[in-house]
Amino acid sequence: RKEVEQDPGPFNVPEGATVAFNCTYSNSASQSFFWYRQDCRKEPKLLMSVYSSGNEDGRFTAQLNRASQYISLLIRDSKLSDSATYLCVVTPRALNAGGTSYGKLTFGQGTILTVHP
Amino acid sequence: DAGITQSPRHKVTETGTPVTLRCHQTENHRYMYWYRQDPGHGLRLIHYSYGVKDTDKGEVSDGYSVSRSKTEDFLLTLESATSSQTSVYFCATRVAGLATGNEQFFGPGTRLTVL
Numbered sequence: 001r002k003e004v005e006q007d008p009g010p011f012n013v014p015e016g017a018t019v020a021f022n023c024t025y026s027n028s029a030s031q032s033f034f035w036y037r038q039d040c041r042k043e044p045k046l047l048m049s050v051y052s053s054g055n056e057d058g059r060f061t062a063q064l065n066r067a068s069q070y071i072s073l074l075i076r077d078s079k080l081s082d083s084a085t086y087l088c089v090v091t092p093r094a095l096n097a098g099g100t101s102y103g104k105l106t107f108g109q110g111t112i113l114t115v116h117p
Numbered sequence: 118d119a120g121i122t123q124s125p126r127h128k129v130t131e132t133g134t135p136v137t138l139r140c141h142q143t144e145n146h147r148y149m150y151w152y153r154q155d156p157g158h159g160l161r162l163i164h165y166s167y168g169v170k171d172t173d174k175g176e177v178s179d180g181y182s183v184s185r186s187k188t189e190d191f192l193l194t195l196e197s198a199t200s201s202q203t204s205v206y207f208c209a210t211r212v213a214g215l216a217t218g219n220e221q222f223f224g225p226g227t228r229l230t231v232l
Contacts, residue, residue, distance in 0.1 A: 004159075034220075043207055043223035044160065087159070102167050103148055103211045104175070105221060107160040 001026055006088050006108035013115055017078045021111045023071040023088030032091040033064055035073050037084045038110065044087055047073075078115045085110040120144055121224035123208050129230045136195040138227050140208030142188075148211040149191040150221065151175075151183060153204040160207065166191055198231045205229075 006023045013019050025033075033050035048055065050062040050071055061074040071088055088108035120143035130136050140149065151163040152175075162175030164183040172183050180202060182194045195202055208224040 043225055045223070046220045102165060102173070103221065104150070104162060104165060105160075106162075107152075109157065109159040 002108075003027060003092075003106045004088055004090050004108040006111050008109055008111060010112035010114055013078055013113070015078055015080060015115055015117055017115075018074065018076045019078060019113065020075075021073045021086055021088075021113075023073075023108055025069050025071070025088075025090045025106075027090070027092055028066075028069060030069075030090045030092055033062075033071050034089040034091075034105075035060075035062060035071075036087040036089050036107075038087055039084050044107075047086070075113075078113075080115050080117065083113055083115045085112050121208060121210055121222055123206075123224040123227050125227060126225065127228045129232065130198050131232050132199055133197050136198050136229065136231075138193045138195075138206055138208075138229070140191045140193070140224055142191075142208075142210050144210060144212075144222070145188060146210035146212050146222075147188070149185065150209040150211070151181075151191065151193045152207045152209065153177065153202075154207060154226075155204050163193065163206075195229075198229075200231050203229060203231045 004025050035047040036044040037047040038044040048057050048062050050064045052064050054063045059076045063072045087110045090106045122141045124139045150165040152160045154160045161177045163177055163181050164175050166172045166185040184192045206227045209221040211221045
């Protein structure tokens, strides 16, 4: 089983639609959670961190359910510019006695979103 | 955006040749990482560095070595390139501090083809 699993999609939605992506992770001791965005043939960039209480940034809402080991991203009022691959990212539990994982990230395969006119 | 450059940006090489990819950052970030990205696998960590001369293996380190003699440079070497190492390679950096919750900044990537 992969450490981080996402539905690869693709999701094809019209402008203005609401779309949700889900992600599950296998390591219950995972510490931090993020959504990154990657445009075609570009580098990944941080979209938002995901907090236990849920957090919102404009049209984007992220949720974390530790009990179910589940992360979600909701995009409202989709724009053409939202077309990209969305990567679910998890920081594993600390791997040494010092309590640090050196910030290593584990990435899901990504979910492809295409927003059309 | 963090000042991260990678060189070369594209490279075609033959099986069995050594290849070195360079990552250069101007942000004085302590942590640096090398990933490869392949269809069906996403981004996978090859090696990382937590300081000058301090490096460790990631999940797919076989066939790769790294060196970090200066804060700003992190080199990835394919000791004897194989076709399975055809991939897009990304370098990333992170500011020192809390082990969790810090953003990683990625370079533009290097597309490597091994024939």
